[in-house]
Amino acid sequence: METILDKIIAKKSETIEELYKRKEELKTVVQSKERRSLLNKIMQAEALSVIAEFKRASPSKGDINVEKDPKEQAKMYELYGADAISVLTDTPFFKGSYEDLAKVREAVNLPILCKDFIVDKIQIDFAKAYGADLILLIAAALEDEKLHELYTYATKLGLEVLLEVHNEEELERALKTDAPLIGVNNRDLKTFEVSLETTEKLAGKIKNSGRYMVSESGIATFEDILKVTSSGANAVLVGETFMKATDLESKIKEMKVSLGGLR
Structure with missing residues (x-):
C-alpha cells in the first residue's frame, strides 16, 4: 500500500525537474558568506536548544497558518530565544518554498x-x-x-546535516555516516502517527555513539519537553505548536529548560 511518504517522494520528481529548469537563477542569487553553526550552539548550550519551525501546512494537519509572514514569524522566533529556525520548502504538501527560506534568512542571524x-x-x-x-x-x-x-555533497558545500531517523534500523544506517546531528522524528512518516516513545527508544544508542540528538514532532507541552530531555535530547524541533501559539514568547521560554540537572 502506498504511504504518505511514498506519495511525497513520488511528487518530488516533478519538483526536481522544475529546479533543474530554474538552475540559472542560482548564479544570480547573492549568497551569504557567513555560515552559522547549529552544531556549535548545541555543543556549547547549557539549556535545551530550540529549533523553531516555519510551517504553513502539513499532510496530517492540513492548513496550520498559511497566511503567516515568514519574516515576522522568524523575527519573533529570534527575539524570544529560539536557537535556530527550520523552514519547510516543500510546496505540494507543506505549502512552503525557497522564497520563504530567503525571507527568513533576510530577517534573522540564526542558523537556518x-x-x-x-x-x-x-x-x-x-x-x-x-x-x-x-x-x-x-x-x-x-x-x-x-x-x-x-551527506558528502552537503558537507563539502559547507552545510551541516541533520540526519533524521525513526526506528532502530534507520538509526543503524545513520550511525554509519559521520553525521554528528541525529534527528529522531516522533512521527512515523509512513503512517504519520506520533509517539514520543520513539525518542525514548533510540536515545541511548545515539548518546552512546557520541552524537547529538534532536527530538522532532509531537512536542507541545512542558511535560513533553521533560520527557524528551530526560531521555537525552540536546534539542527539539517544534513547528505546529509555535505556529498556532497565542503567547509565543511564553511557549518558547517554557521549552528552554536547563540540561544540567537532567543528565
Whole structure:
C-alpha cells in the first residue's frame, strides 16, 4: 500500500525537474558568506536548544497558518530565544518554498535548517543559495548509497546535516555516516502517527555513539519537553505548536529548560 511518504517522494520528481529548469537563477542569487553553526550552539548550550519551525501546512494537519509572514514569524522566533529556525520548502504538501527560506534568512542571524524531502543534489544547491546553514536528510527516504552521496555533497558545500531517523534500523544506517546531528522524528512518516516513545527508544544508542540528538514532532507541552530531555535530547524541533501559539514568547521560554540537572 502506498504511504504518505511514498506519495511525497513520488511528487518530488516533478519538483526536481522544475529546479533543474530554474538552475540559472542560482548564479544570480547573492549568497551569504557567513555560515552559522547549529552544531556549535548545541555543543556549547547549557539549556535545551530550540529549533523553531516555519510551517504553513502539513499532510496530517492540513492548513496550520498559511497566511503567516515568514519574516515576522522568524523575527519573533529570534527575539524570544529560539536557537535556530527550520523552514519547510516543500510546496505540494507543506505549502512552503525557497522564497520563504530567503525571507527568513533576510530577517534573522540564526542558523537556518532547510527542511524538505531531499533526494537530489539540486535541492541542496537551492537550499544553500537561498540561505540555509544546514539541511535535513531523511533515512526513510533514501537508500544507503544516496544517503552517503547527499551527506558528502552537503558537507563539502559547507552545510551541516541533520540526519533524521525513526526506528532502530534507520538509526543503524545513520550511525554509519559521520553525521554528528541525529534527528529522531516522533512521527512515523509512513503512517504519520506520533509517539514520543520513539525518542525514548533510540536515545541511548545515539548518546552512546557520541552524537547529538534532536527530538522532532509531537512536542507541545512542558511535560513533553521533560520527557524528551530526560531521555537525552540536546534539542527539539517544534513547528505546529509555535505556529498556532497565542503567547509565543511564553511557549518558547517554557521549552528552554536547563540540561544540567537532567543528565
